[in-house]
Amino acid sequence: MRYIIFLVLLLLNISHLDLSWAQGSIKNRSxxxxxxxxxxxxxxxxxxxxxxxxxxxxxxxxxxxxxxxxxxxxxxxxxxxxxxxxxxxxxxxxxxxxxxxxxxxxxxxxxxxKCKQGSFCLPDQACEVCKKCSRCKEDEETVKGCTHISNTVCRKRSSSGSSISVTFIVVPIIAMLACILSIVYWTKSKPSKGAVTSRSPREMVKICMGDSEEVIEERQNDQNSKIDDDSQLQPFLEQNYAERELSRRLVPLNGEESLKKTLDFFEEMDVHYHNRFFRFIGLSDNSIKSTDSLFPEDRVYELLKIWMEKEGLKADFNSLIEALVYLGQRLSAENIVTKAISNGYFKYEDE
Incomplete structure (x- = not known):
């Protein structure tokens, strides 16, 4: 009898479970x-x-x-x-x-x-922080400028082109130095007769020799000849020394490379003088505006590179210094000259 009651209770529990499962299935299905x-x-x-x-x-x-x-x-x-x-x-x-x-x-x-000027984030990557735009190295040139979604694209400069450009710069500099030394040597070694020149070219010059005096008359054309020699020399001297704001001229120790390595020094120039400075050295407004998106120091570097390419063999460190002095930036000019000399890129011509 006890076993029968146990079996009845078991069947009732199974029936209750089946009914609950069926109700749940209907609810889930709906x-x-x-x-x-x-x-x-x-x-x-x-x-x-x-x-x-x-x-x-x-x-x-x-x-x-x-x-x-x-x-x-x-x-x-x-x-x-x-x-x-x-x-x-x-x-x-x-x-x-x-x-x-x-x-x-x-x-x-x-x-x-978007990232601020001078920084970028690639569009196919998570932009957790903007990265600073890269700057091309001295032996590279800019193919594409940096934007807020792309970095600067650079490429190596042609080695043959750079060696030719260095040759074209070094050879004229050596020739110019040789001419200057020749003129200085000729001026110092010219024999002096100890003569006292009269104030009037028509007067005679007296040369005293021992107890006797010999009077030598020098004609007007001799005086004119000397004046003509000086007038031929004058344009050359004016070209190299006249209208120089700085008292001493600088010459490069390593040709074009010396000038390239000093471009970073011009970052200390007052930002308010940037546009006037670059117009003064001959850059167009379009060239100046093309770098408005760069940081000030990167902008100065890029515009000076454009200036070097534009000037070619005529690019001269002294011209940049003179431009600063003309614009009233003498302190910046002196600091840049000091750095250029202390780093071994330039030296004074008369040293």
């Missing part, structure tokens, strides 16, 4: 049967409601399938860009300290940011 149209509806309970438009959110869901509930406009500093079934709007993004805002946040659009 929940899975709800299929809302993507991008048009959202699921609420066991029905589908129409999405709220962009710039709003669902304040109260619908009670009848395929109808729109109550939608409310996003509050300040929040947004929704698309039709949605969200219970609240999304918070607007704030640009980081290394970024600048290109478009402000609205109820239908998030804030748009």
């Amino acid at each position: 929940s899975r049967d709800v299929s809302c149209r993507e991008s048009l509806e959202y699921e609420h309970g066991d029905i589908c409601c129409l999405n709220c438009p962009a710039g709003t959110y669902v304040k109260t869901a619908c009670v009848t399938a395929s109808e729109k509930g109550e939608c409310k406009t996003c509050e300040f500093d929040t947004f929704t860009e698309h039709e949605n079934g969200l219970q609240k709007c999304l918070s607007c993004t704030m640009c980081r300290i290394d970024q600048e805002t290109t478009e402000k946040c609205t109820i239908t659009q998030n804030t748009k940011c």
